[in-house]
Amino acid sequence: MKLKWLKNTSYSIPTKYHILFWFSYFTFNVIRWGSYFDDYWYSLKSNFVEFPLHILLVYFNIYFLIPKYILKKKYYTYIIVLILVLFIAYFLRTELNYLLVTKNIWPEAETTQQAFTFNHIIAVILGEIYVIALATAIKLTVDWVYERKRVQDLKKIQLQTELNFLRSQIQPHFFFNTLNNLYALTLEKSTIAPSVVLKLSEIMQYVLYDAKGDTISLFTAINYIQNYLDLERLRYGNNIQASTDIIGNIDEIEVPPILFLPFIENCFKHGAKNNDNIEVAISFENIENKWLIFKVENTYKKLDKLNEANTKHGIGLQNVKRRLELLFPNNFDLKITVLDQKYCVFLKIPIQ
Structure with missing residues (x-):
C-alpha cells in the first residue's frame, strides 16, 4: 500500500x-x-x-x-x-x-x-x-x-465550450425567427406555407448534421445562405432583390459554421415591412488566399423606438462578435455602418 x-x-x-x-x-x-x-x-x-x-x-x-x-x-x-x-x-x-x-x-x-x-x-x-x-x-x-x-488544454476546452454554446444559441435563434414567419403565413392561410416548411426542413438538416464540425466549406455556407434567401423570398415574394457575388477561388476555403447567417437575417430585420422592397447585395472575396472579405449591403429603414430596442437586444450580432473574438483574437476586422439608407457590413477574417 x-x-x-x-x-x-x-x-x-x-x-x-x-x-x-x-x-x-x-x-x-x-x-x-x-x-x-x-x-x-x-x-x-x-x-x-x-x-x-x-x-x-x-x-x-x-x-x-x-x-x-x-x-x-x-x-x-x-x-x-x-x-x-x-x-x-x-x-x-x-x-x-x-x-x-x-x-x-x-x-x-x-x-x-x-x-x-x-x-x-x-x-x-x-x-x-x-x-x-x-x-x-x-x-x-x-x-x-x-x-x-x-x-493551455484547459483554455482550449473552455474556448470550445463557449464556442459550442454560442453556436447552439444561433440555431434556436434562427429557427425561432423562421417559425414566427411561418406562423404569420399560416394565419394568412398562405399557399406558400408548405413550401416554407419544406425549405425549413432542408436548413434544419444542415444545422443538425452538416454544421457539427469546427469548420465547413465556404461553398456550403453560401448554399445555406441561398436557402435562407429562398425562405425569405417565399415570405416576401417579388419584393426581394438579392444578389451574391464570389470573387476569387473559394474551393478550398473553410469557415466556421453559421458565421454569416446572422448578418443576412439582419438585412430583413432592418430592411422593410412586408409591402416594401428589400435589396440585398452579398459578396465574398478571396484576397491572395490569406484573407476572406465578406460584405453585405441592404436597404435600411429606421425602426420605431420600440422595435429598435428589441433589435439591439437580439442575440444574433452579439453572438457573432463574441465568436469572432474567440476564433480570431485580434485578427479580424468587422465594421457595421449605415450610409445613404444602406445598412453595410464589412467582415475580414483570415482564411483557414
Whole structure:
C-alpha cells in the first residue's frame, strides 16, 4: 500500500523513465570515477553503495519535503529537515563504504583523510545536494511543462465550450425567427406555407448534421445562405432583390459554421415591412488566399423606438462578435455602418 505522503499530485512520470534516468546516471558515474581512479571495480562497488541513498534522498525530497514544506511556505523547517536528513545520509554512506568497499573513505583527496571530519562531511553533503538538485530540477521542469500544457488544454476546452454554446444559441435563434414567419403565413392561410416548411426542413438538416464540425466549406455556407434567401423570398415574394457575388477561388476555403447567417437575417430585420422592397447585395472575396472579405449591403429603414430596442437586444450580432473574438483574437476586422439608407457590413477574417 502506497504511503499517503508519497502521493504526488503533479504529473506522474512513467516508471520506465525513472529507471532510464537512474541507470544512465549510474552508468555515467561508474565510468567517470572508474576512469578517474583507473579502477572500475572500485567505482562499481562504491556506486552500488551510494546510489540507493541518492535515490531515497531524491524521492524523499520531491514527494515529501517539497509538498509538505516548500509548497506550504515553511522554508526554514524545510532547510532544517533537509540538513538533518543529509547528515543521516552522510553517516550511512560513510559507514557502508567503510564496511563494504574500502577503508580509504575519501580516495580522491590529495592526502589521507579521516571520516567525520569537517572537510569530509562538507564534501559528501555537497555531493548529495548536487544529486538532489539535479533530479529535483528535472522533475520540476517536467511538472512546469505539464502544467503549462494542462492550462493551455484547459483554455482550449473552455474556448470550445463557449464556442459550442454560442453556436447552439444561433440555431434556436434562427429557427425561432423562421417559425414566427411561418406562423404569420399560416394565419394568412398562405399557399406558400408548405413550401416554407419544406425549405425549413432542408436548413434544419444542415444545422443538425452538416454544421457539427469546427469548420465547413465556404461553398456550403453560401448554399445555406441561398436557402435562407429562398425562405425569405417565399415570405416576401417579388419584393426581394438579392444578389451574391464570389470573387476569387473559394474551393478550398473553410469557415466556421453559421458565421454569416446572422448578418443576412439582419438585412430583413432592418430592411422593410412586408409591402416594401428589400435589396440585398452579398459578396465574398478571396484576397491572395490569406484573407476572406465578406460584405453585405441592404436597404435600411429606421425602426420605431420600440422595435429598435428589441433589435439591439437580439442575440444574433452579439453572438457573432463574441465568436469572432474567440476564433480570431485580434485578427479580424468587422465594421457595421449605415450610409445613404444602406445598412453595410464589412467582415475580414483570415482564411483557414
